[in-house]
Amino acid sequence: MQVKILPKDPLVAREQGLWPLETPLSIATAHDGPTSARVAVIDYNADLDTRFASAKALKNGKGFHGIARLRHNRILDDFNFHQVNAWAIVEQILTKMEGEYALARPIPWASGLGRLLILPHAGYQENAFYDRGTGALHFFYFEGLDGKPVYTCLSHDIVAHELGHAILDGLKPGYNEICSPETAGFHEYFGDAVAMMSSLDIDEIARIVTRGAPARLSARNLVSAIASEFGAAIHRLPDEAYLRGAWNNRKMGDLRGTFEEHDWSEILTGAYYDLLEYLYRHQLESRDDRRGLEGVRGVGERQRRCIQALFGAANKTSNIMLRAIDYCPPVDVRYEEYARAVIRADEVAYPTDPLGIRAQLRRIFRRRQIGLTNENTGARDQTIYELRATADIDAITATPADAYRFLDQYRALFGIPADANLRVPSVYRTNKRAKSGYRPPKERVIEFTWSDDVRLEGRRFGALAGGFLPLYCGGTLVFDGNGNFLHSSLVLPTPQRRRALLAYVAFLVRDGRIGVVDGARGIGAPGIDSFPVRAILEGNRVRLERNAAMRHGRPGDGHP
Ligand SMILES: [Zn+2]
Structure with missing residues (x-):
């Protein structure tokens, strides 16, 4: 139609x-x-x-x-x-x-x-x-x-x-839980990445962005400026019409001690645009004549090449950055884990890397101060060896209950604590393809979660003091269709994570973002709907829930 x-x-x-x-x-x-x-x-x-x-x-x-x-x-x-x-x-x-x-x-x-x-x-x-x-x-x-x-x-x-x-x-339903500003920022980043991907699918937008056949993408254009009209109306800025953009140079170090999720999201939105920019230049320069736009006659022909380069770059960027989600943990995603997932997922999908994309990704993440350790391929081989006697991958991934049996048997191998009571929220398979015609391995993915308790002690937790809050933990395991281990991403109950969660919750309390509901009596604070987070108290247990309507600020002065 x-x-x-x-x-x-x-x-x-x-x-x-x-x-x-x-x-x-x-x-x-x-x-x-x-x-x-x-x-x-x-x-x-x-x-x-x-x-x-x-x-x-x-x-x-x-x-x-x-x-x-x-x-x-x-x-x-x-x-x-x-x-x-x-x-x-x-x-x-x-x-x-x-x-x-x-x-x-x-x-x-x-x-x-x-x-x-x-x-x-x-x-x-x-x-x-x-x-x-x-x-x-x-x-x-x-x-x-x-x-x-x-x-x-x-x-x-x-x-x-x-x-x-x-x-x-x-x-990733677990990313909706209150875990860290990075995870909240990841949600915002993902939304903006989908918006950029969708813009770049439209011929007319590509035509405007490549007007004048630029050799590089400009920092500010129709794609990198997200939600312009809404921003203009809210900020009362008819000329300087942009709400937020992907042209930033934000780094991890800039945000130390910051809990604002929109600030955190900009690091990854910026990285997404960095990759797009690199691939656009690369696509232009890697034409047959190896001279990019030099010597191409006629404005029309030059722009046609730019549009092709932009579409090619946009598709590669969205595939690389969004596909990696399958290699991310089911809860509390941190940017280092995401960066590792991006590179590993790309390596599995494209074993050879003629465009040097992974080296560039490493540079991009390094510039944003997202730490990346070198993958220990020896450990991966060791895992494959340890799993040599397991049942067929089809049997292991048939249902969540089958996957649980497998996980329980290999707790030590995957670093899952013996006392963790696991849930398997998701078992799925993929059948991806590459534009080159190459068929990457069919993936089998198992996600599991559990929760540990953190005690909220001290005045900084206000009405929540004395309660226990869940610290969400979990992992993702990726195998190929033959049952070979490809990747794992684990989120464990480390002292560091406990401290980070406490600091985040203390910030939410201090900043007045939490409205308290007494679960037993069903009584909420006045104006409970205007708080970004609801805390539901049941005995000494505290459950934190995001108020969807407040994800982008207060109704009335909200941000998209
Ligand atoms: Zn959002």
Whole structure:
């Protein structure tokens, strides 16, 4: 079918002429709503207690009623277009991420339901968020600088970013727990990476970014500036219109003692853009003539080469950076572990590295001060040897219970404490491909978690003092289809992690971010919904829960 998608947002549409574009979409199950196998739009507005009429699919299956004829400014006010736009962006990203060049498997929703819900006009607020509890992406609208409504569901970046949260929550539900500012930052990074990936899939955006056939990507462009209209409206900055960007030079050292997740996210968002920038230059220079753009006649031909280079670089970057998620631990991901996962996952998928990507990745991570130890391949060989007598990998990974039997048998080998009561939240397989035609090994992945207790002692924990908080631990094991061990990532209950968790929780208390709910009596602090984190007290146990609506700041002055 053909649908229309707004490539960036209404501000950029007006300033750069980037209006909704006809886009082909092959979704066999599309119905009124739109609704499809994995996604359903429900246009319910809780403030007005109204459900807006949903877009009707054309009988011939080629699109939706009444949208094709709408002209520029009219279309941006049309609620049916809003519904189709958000739905189509979600479908496009899902198709790409589940594809064989990316994750090569269906992405589960953390709600446990088959469909992710989209509420394009959830109510009046400066906010947009993903909520596992409702299994939905909630998009709000508010009054912009010019007095006209700003619909967050019309911002491609915001839709992609919120979907990124939903995807990551499906893949790694443990990352939603309160563990560390790095893990919270990782969630934000993932959303921004999905937004950049999605922008770079659009021809018109590529054309604007490569205008003038640049030999290098500029630091600030339509791709690196994320969520421009929303940022402009919130910061009251009509000219300096950008909320946040990937052009930063943030390093780990800059953030020592900082707990702000958006600051932490910028390190990885920056690293993502660093790789894109490198691969773009590399693609241009590695043309047959080895001279890049030199000697290429004609502006049109030069730009055509730049667009090709940008698409090539964008695909490689998203595959490398997002695929690595399978090699990350199920809880409390730290950037060193992620960097290690990026390099190892790439090595498995592309044993030869003619473009020197891994050496460049090491340079990028080093510049950002993300420590990387050299992989001990001897230890990997030793693990393979120790596992020589195990049962067939199909039997081990048949069900979570089978995987548990295997893990329990090899606790010592994988460093799992004898007293850890394991849960196996996920066992899955992949069947990835490389653009070169090379078929990487089919992966079998086992994820396991457990929790240890940390005592909150002292006045710095306020009302939580004296309680026990879970310290989430776990690991990920990756094997190939023959049962050969490929990678492991372990998160253990170390004294360092205990101290880091205590410092983080003390910060959340000090900064007034935690609202306390007495679980036994069901009584919450006044205005409990305005706290980013809820602490539920049950006896001497403390459970911390993220308030989805507050992930991006306070409703009313929220940040996307
Ligand atoms: Zn976010």
